[in-house]
Amino acid sequence: MSTTGSRSAAPARPPMGPRRGPAMGASLPAEKALDFLPSAKKLLGRLRPHRLGLIATLVLTAISVGFSVLGPKFLGQATNLIFEGVISKGLPAGLTQEQVIAGLRAQGENSEADLLSGMHLTPGVGMDVHALGTILLGVLTLxxxxxxxxxxxxxxxxxxxxRTMYRLRQDVEEKINRLPLGYYDKMQRGELLSRVTNDIDNISQSLQQTFSQMVTSILTVVGVLVMMFVxxxxxxxIALITIPITVLITTLVAKRSQKLFVGQWKHTGELNAGIEENYTGHSLVKVFGRQREVRAVFDAKNEELFKASFGAQFVSGIIQPAMMFVGNLTYVAIAVAGGTLVANGSMRLGDVQAFLQYSRQFTQPLAQLGSMANLIQSGVASAERVFELLEAEEQVPDAAPAQSPTASKGLLVFDDVSFSYSPDTPLIEHVSLTAEPGHTIAIVGPTGAGKTTLxxxxxxxxxxxxxxITLDGVDIAAMARDDLRGRMGMVLQDTWLFGGTIRDNIAYGRPGATAQEIIDAATATYVDRFVRSLPEGYDTVLTDSAENVSAGEKQLITIARAFLAQPSVLILDEATSSVDTRTEVLVQQAMAALRANRTSFVIAHRLSTIRDADLILVMQAGRIVEQGSHTELLEARGAYFELYNAQFAMPAAEDV
Structure with a gap:
């Protein structure tokens, strides 16, 4: 077993992302302005696999709109039948329409004559009820x-x-599994959760509410415009004057509201991040009495979200009232012009009535298109945030074809390894290390020395x-990550248990394990001892934060989970830090029996826990400065000797 140290004096921590303290909801850097068109194109591209459904939607919408826009034309005919029937009934029977008009002109009643000249009259004959019923039945059918x-x-x-949102959620979930750990170092957890929940839900609602309405509105405008010219x-x-005014108003308002919608969802993510971390650390917040500061931060973030949301909704909300105002002016203009045309006999009253209906049908979808600008911008702003996640740089893909060790001995070799989190900040340089199967390698050193990085x-x-780095003779870079990590068991200082039973949490280490294997792993790690005292035993359901078991018991469960996985390499990162002294001794004994033919790496601050390690590596500032057994390092009276005395001399001095 051999090692060579590194020469770096750089800190052994990754570049700090936003703080995750429980009493603080750190702001993210200000996002760039919404790049609307590219994001909108990407969002529409998500619909491409469902093009047949979209075509069916367009066809069905066109048919629906077609039937709808024919209605006013037929209703206009019904109005003509009623109005002209009433006028015909009051005219002298036996005369023709032309004779009645000629008589009026002879009497100097030119206005009345012009009015009647535009109608289809049968003097002395009333309204055709049968024809009117047929028309109304036809309109109802339409x-x-x-x-x-x-x-x-x-x-x-x-x-x-x-279906599109289902696939988008799948892509996001798969993307999250392909992202490197460094991405999560720089991203607040609440912000990430906001992107994969709130933003995707907002995209779904925006598409659901706007796509159908937009298609319907556009086809309605086209269909109504055709009928108006007919x-x-x-x-x-006259009605066409509405279009350039609508476009101008929508464009001016949209430019102002784009950034506001980006800010709305940015502040939503920040607020969620603060709430998530404050809720997670609510006990710590209370312990340090920081409720007032937490509330102040929340109020500030909430105020920012309020201002951004209010501004976005208010500015974009101007569109619809403006469109309604323009539509009302157009309606008045058409009514005046139409009345004049009816009076001089150029149009029939029913046609004017139909045109007034068409003018409403024409301006209403234009107003709807304008009012949808806020939903569209909000949806695209959320889409940009989701696409930013989907386009984040991924971890290096697994080699193809992947290699796999033929044997699982646990021979781990570091061969001239160098690594840094930042190119301009060297961290680990030229480290070589051979860990023999069945040996225990302890890594010690002050906080930030690079132990966890290794x-x-x-x-x-x-x-x-x-x-x-090779595992049983195979470069780990040539192995599939799942294969590599399946051969390693890791127990962290920060315990993490899932909602479910204790049995489920232990079995998470090896799906398919039998009940007896679970109990054997629990017994070996002294989990069985306290589980038997619980009313439900292994079927005890853990709460979300596993508050119904102690910190030490949670740590033991995570150790049992790793042991059940039967890894060839076992990594314990301060795994016994939450265990009491007596339990720690028992766990150490169990670990000694389980380390047969298994390489073990133990990161420890308490040096009493690693006295029996085959090799102890002492790290400082990213360098391996010493190596050897516990006895050898004490005799060398170097860095390990100083660490050891620092831990044990102080209690001795306090006892004096």
């Missing part, structure tokens, strides 16, 4: 069919959107800058 196709369109679109080209030109390199949480 609207029923329009509603049916609209419902079908909504059903198909809902399937498309939800009814009256002159009035259609372990992270073995697990491939980070990639080496140079050199290589």
């Amino acid at each position: 609207y029923v069919l329009s509603s049916i196709f609209s419902w079908l369109q909504a059903y198909v679109l809902n399937e498309v959107v939800q 009814v009256s080209p002159l009035l259609a030109v 372990v992270n390199l073995m697990m491939r949480f980070y990639e080496l800058d140079s050199g290589r």
Whole structure:
């Protein structure tokens, strides 16, 4: 077994990301302005696999809109039948329409004559009730069919959107598993959770609410515009004035609200990050009496979110009232112009009525398109945040084809390994180490010396800058990560248990383990001793934070989980720090029996726990400064000797 030290004096911690203290919700750097078009294109690209559904949606929407826009035309005909029937009934029977008009002009009643000239009259004959009933029945049929196709369109679109969101969530979940550990070092957990929950939900709602309405509105505008030109080209030109005004208003408002929506979701993520870490550390907040500071930080973040949300909604909300105002002006203009055309006989009253309906149908979707700007911008702002996550740099992919050791002995070799978290800050340089199977290697040193970094390199949480690490003769960079980590068991100082039974948490180390194997692992690590005293035994359900077991018991469960996995390399990072002295002795005895043919790396601050290690590595500032057994290092009277005396001399001095 041999080692050579490194020459770095750099700190052994990764570059600090946002603080994760329980009493603090650190702000992220200000995000860049929303890059709307690229993000919108990427979002629409997500719908491409469902193009058939989108085509079906467009066809169904077109049919629904087609039936809908024909309605006012037929209603106009019904109005003509009623109005002209009433006028015809009051005219002298036996005369023709032309004779009645000629008589009025002869009497100097030119206005009345012009009015009647634009109608289809049969003097002395009243309203054709049968024709009116046929028209109304036809209109009812049109609207029923329009509603049916609209419902079908909504059903198909809902399937498309939800399938798209289902796939997006899958991609995000898979992406999270491919991201390097360094990404999480720089990202607040609450911020990440906000992106994968709030932002995706917002995208889903935005697509659901805007896509159908947008398609319907656009097709309605086109269909209504065609019908308006059919009814009256002159009035259609008047209505067209609405379009450039709508575009101008929407563009001006959208430019101002884009950044506000980005800020809204940025502050939402920051607020969630603060809430998550404050909730997680609520006990610590109370212990140090920092409730007032936490509340102040929350109030400040909440105020920022309020201002951003209010500004975004207020500015974008201006669009719809503005569109309604423009629509009302257009409606008045059409009514005045249409009344004039009816008065001079150029149009029939029913056609004017139909055109007024069309003008409403024309301006309403334009106003809806304008009002949807806030939903669209909000959805695209969330999409940009999600795509930023999806486009983050991934960890180096596994080699193809991956190699795998033929035997699981646990022979681990560091060969001239160098690594740094930042290129301009050297950390570990030219470290060589051979760990023989069945041996225990202890790594000691002050906080920040690089002990955990060395372990992270073995697990491939980070990639080496140079050199290589081999496991049973195979370069770990050539192995699949799942294969590598499946051969290693790791117990951290910070325990993590999942919601579920104690049995489930132990079995997490090896799915498919039998009940007896679980009990054997628990017995070997002295979990069985306290589990038997619980009312539900191994079926005791742990709460979210496992508060129904002690800190030491949680640590023992995590050790049992690692032991059940039967790894060839066992890594214990301060694994007994939360265990009482008596339990620690028992765990050490159990570990001694379980280390047969298993390489063990033990990171420890309490030097009493690693006296029996085959090799002790002493690290300082990223360098291995000493190596040897406990006795050899004490006799050398170097760095280990100083650490040992620092731990044991002070209690002795206090006893004097």
